[in-house]
Amino acid sequence: QVQLQESGPGLVKPSETLSLTCTVSGGSVSSRSYYWSWIRQAPGKGLEWIGHIYYDGSTNYISSLKSRVTISLDTSKNQFSLKVTSVTAADTALFYCARVYRGWPGVDSWGQGILVTVSS
Amino acid sequence: DIQLTQSPSFVSASLGDRVTITCRASQGIGIYLAWYQQKPGKAPKLLIYAASTFQSGVPSRFSGSGSGTEFALTVSSLQPEDFASYYCQQLNSFPYTFGQGTKVEIK
Numbered sequence: 001q002v003q004l005q006e007s008g009p010g011l012v013k014p015s016e017t018l019s020l021t022c023t024v025s026g027g028s029v030s031s032r033s034y035y036w037s038w039i040r041q042a043p044g045k046g047l048e049w050i051g052h053i054y055y056d057g058s059t060n061y062i063s064s065l066k067s068r069v070t071i072s073l074d075t076s077k078n079q080f081s082l083k084v085t086s087v088t089a090a091d092t093a094l095f096y097c098a099r100v101y102r103g104w105p106g107v108d109s110w111g112q113g114i115l116v117t118v119s120s
Numbered sequence: 121d122i123q124l125t126q127s128p129s130f131v132s133a134s135l136g137d138r139v140t141i142t143c144r145a146s147q148g149i150g151i152y153l154a155w156y157q158q159k160p161g162k163a164p165k166l167l168i169y170a171a172s173t174f175q176s177g178v179p180s181r182f183s184g185s186g187s188g189t190e191f192a193l194t195v196s197s198l199q200p201e202d203f204a205s206y207y208c209q210q211l212n213s214f215p216y217t218f219g220q221g222t223k224v225e226i227k
Binding site: 037039046047048049051052060061062063064096100104105106107108110111112113 | 121154156158163164166169170173175205207209211214215216217218219220221
């Protein structure tokens with residue numbers, strides 16, 4: 001059974017870059033069957049899809065974050081990563097990595113989430 | 121990006137009540153819609169995909185319907201474990217956006 005685990009700093013200063021990594025076990029980020037995604041949830045708010053990456057490195061991001069977000073893949077480590085530049089307090093959130101099947105049922109596995117706070 | 125609008129944002133209901141949550145898409149998405157349940161501090165749990173197909177293990181009191189731009193999630197008889205937040209998500213086109221959520225609380 002696939003497992004996803006987020007890691008990274010829990011505190012980032014305003015204007016800096018937020019960097020998170022998702023380590024995948026029990027599955028391969030090189031699989032053509034899945035997209036590997038990042039989703040965030042601000043405290044007390046709803047889920048926000050950030051974007052995803054495919055095995056070939058192709059990406060797609062939500063329009064509101066596209067200018068500040070990069071998702072990348074490291075097949076040698078079976079990981080994928082998220083970078084968000086120029087963060088503000090509004091970027092404080094619980095960040096989830098997730099696996100999305102190319103077909104139904106869609107998002108079939110989630111990490112436990114990692115809280116990132118943007119504060120000086 | 122496709123926008124999903126859920127209503128209501130908040131529901132106050134009693135045990136045994138029937139509750140319906142709607143999700144409207146800004147453009148047609150066929151049946152490419154999923155519903156999730158989320159409890160505090162936990163990752164979302166998939167309930168329904170393809171608008172009306174149960175994920176394995178989901179109680180039959182949950183049902184989904186709709187196609188195109190109008191969708192609904194119905195809980196036929198609320199149980200204590202159903203008090204949670206619910207989200208729809210479209211998987212018709214990238215990015216796979218979510219609705220803003222509906223919180224179901226005990227009256």
